[in-house]
Amino acid sequence: MAFTPLTDRLIEALQVLPGVGTRSAQRMALQLLERDRDGAAMLQAALSDALSGVQQCRACRALSETELCSLCADDTRDHSLVCVVESPEEREAVELSGGYKGDYFILQGCLSPIDGIGPDELGIPALLHRLESGSVRELVLALGARVEAKATSHYLIEQIKNTPVQLTQLAQGVSSGDALKRLDSGTLAQAMADRKVMTFEQD
Amino acid sequence: MAFTPLTDRLIEALQVLPGVGTRSAQRMALQLLERDRDGAAMLQAALSDALSGVQQCRACRALSETELCSLCADDTRDHSLVCVVESPEEREAVELSGGYKGDYFILQGCLSPIDGIGPDELGIPALLHRLESGSVRELVLALGARVEAKATSHYLIEQIKNTPVQLTQLAQGVSSGDALKRLDSGTLAQAMADRKVMTFEQD
Numbered sequence: 180m181a182f183t184p185l186t187d188r189l190i191e192a193l194q195v196l197p198g199v200g201t202r203s204a205q206r207m208a209l210q211l212l213e214r215d216r217d218g219a220a221m222l223q224a225a226l227s228d229a230l231s232g233v234q235q236c237r238a239c240r241a242l243s244e245t246e247l248c249s250l251c252a253d254d255t256r257d258h259s260l261v262c263v264v265e266s267p268e269e270r271e272a273v274e275l276s277g278g279y280k281g282d283y284f285i286l287q288g289c290l291s292p293i294d295g296i297g298p299d300e301l302g303i304p305a306l307l308h309r310l311e312s313g314s315v316r317e318l319v320l321a322l323g324a325r326v327e328a329k330a331t332s333h334y335l336i337e338q339i340k341n342t343p344v345q346l347t348q349l350a351q352g353v354s355s356g357d358a359l360k361r362l363d364s365g366t367l368a369q370a371m372a373d374r375k376v377m378t379f380e381q382d
Numbered sequence: 383m384a385f386t387p388l389t390d391r392l393i394e395a396l397q398v399l400p401g402v403g404t405r406s407a408q409r410m411a412l413q414l415l416e417r418d419r420d421g422a423a424m425l426q427a428a429l430s431d432a433l434s435g436v437q438q439c440r441a442c443r444a445l446s447e448t449e450l451c452s453l454c455a456d457d458t459r460d461h462s463l464v465c466v467v468e469s470p471e472e473r474e475a476v477e478l479s480g481g482y483k484g485d486y487f488i489l490q491g492c493l494s495p496i497d498g499i500g501p502d503e504l505g506i507p508a509l510l511h512r513l514e515s516g517s518v519r520e521l522v523l524a525l526g527a528r529v530e531a532k533a534t535s536h537y538l539i540e541q542i543k544n545t546p547v548q549l550t551q552l553a554q555g556v557s558s559g560d561a562l563k564r565l566d567s568g569t570l571a572q573a574m575a576d577r578k579v580m581t582f583e584q585d
Contacts, residue, residue, distance in 0.1 A: 181474065182445065182470075183435075183436055183445055183446060183447045184447070185428075185431055185432045185435045185436050185447060186432060186436055186445055188428045188431070188432070189428045189429060189431075189432040191428070192421075192424050192425040192427075192428035192429070193425065193428075195413075195414070195418055195421030195422070195424065195425055196399075196410045196413070196414075196425075197409055197410060197413045198406065198409075203401065206400055206401075207399045207400060208432070209445075209469075209470070210398075210399070210400045211398070211399075211429070211432075212432060212433075212436055212445055213438075213445065213490050214490065214491070215398055216433065218395075218398030219398070219429060219432075219433055220433060221395050221398065222395040222396065222398055222399075222429065223426060223429040223430050223433060224395075225388075225391045225392045225394070225395035225396075226392060226395070226414070226422060226425065226426040226429070227426050227430075228388055228391070228392075229388045229389060229391070229392040229411070229414075229415060229422075230415075230419065230422055230423060230426060232386075232388045233386055233388050233389055233415055235416075242385065242386055242389055242412075242415055242416065243386060244386045244387070244388060266412075267385075267412070271384065287416050287417065288417070
């Protein structure tokens with residue numbers, strides 16, 4: 180099927196969207212250019228404004244329109260307590276559980292060498308830097324039970340276990356294979372309240 | 383789930399894409415803003431350039447980067463013969479069949495009052511205007527056998543049957559329910575070669 184060069188470029192670009200292949204991208208491009216130009220202009224403006232106005236919070240990597248997100252800027256919270264989660268959905272789940280008033284650090288993913296996702300992509304150097312500054316008393320690992328999440332937890336434990344920061348993890352109650360973000364608030368609140376100090380055999 | 387206002391606006395705007403609901407739009411927005419800013423910038427630029435550079439061909443309504451598309455501007459084609467198709471895919475199918483050297487008129491849809499698609503949305507006034515100018519000798523209806531396509535054909539026949547333009551339709555060979563764009567080129571070429579003059583009972 181022959182499209183114009185600019186249409187071809189749009190079809191190509193639409194495939195950066197997750198779950199969109201060539202056929203869907205063609206359908207989307209034709210819909211936008213032939214039948215919904217107003218919608219297309221709205222999408223273009225929203226994308227442009229979001230790209231310039233939304234960045235990662237300097238402290239926790241959540242999407243934010245200010246340098247510090249509202250949670251990190253909130254001085255009623257305990258900034259010496261940091262909970263490491265995989266994504267904003269998990270942060271939301273912990274917030275809704277109501278039992279936690281510390282900071283968060285959002286990895287935005289898990290270690291996955293095969294996809295080129297290493298410690299840098301997850302912002303781990305910045306987290307370690309913050310821990311070294313001495314302002315953090317306790318780090319709660321809340322990464323769930325998937326294989327990649329466990330590998331990421333183990334990596335973090337290796338990096339942190341010889342620092343003075345106390346490492347804790349959510350109490351058992353999260354059963355193997357459960358996605359944290361789909362857990363009910365009560366269970367999650369209990370697991371947070373029961374979080375355990377992690378101990379290590381000395382090397 | 384709490385996002386920033388600009389992120390919410392992007393999530394809303396992404397739902398103009400066909401087949402994209404709230405959940406997919408959230409996933410897309412987070413992918414673009416958290417993990418693929420380069421892709422997002424590429425998409426934004428491609429969308430912006432396509433919106434300003436791609437319009438409908440003045441004559442046939444195909445997407446074009448010039449006022450007349452390359453087919454309509456091609457003076458080796460017979461501009462007194464016009465084939466009405468539903469979409470660019472059907473035009474492509476007729477072109478590939480190799481047996482046709484006239485112009486096209488692309489409705490970009492079918493009449494569908496329930497979706498607010500009437501004659502104006504399909505550019506039918508412009509088509510009738512061109513027929514009234516006397517430059518068109520024959521109009522080939524190639525709209526397929528779906529209910530909406532048949533209704534659209536009937537509407538066009540009613541509008542045109544009392545003008546001097548000869549109305550033809552593709553020869554039978556297109557069996558009921560076949561999508562024109564999935565027909566093999568040989569059958570389509572034959573149907574085009576055998577197209578029949580349409581006759582009407584006088585009112």
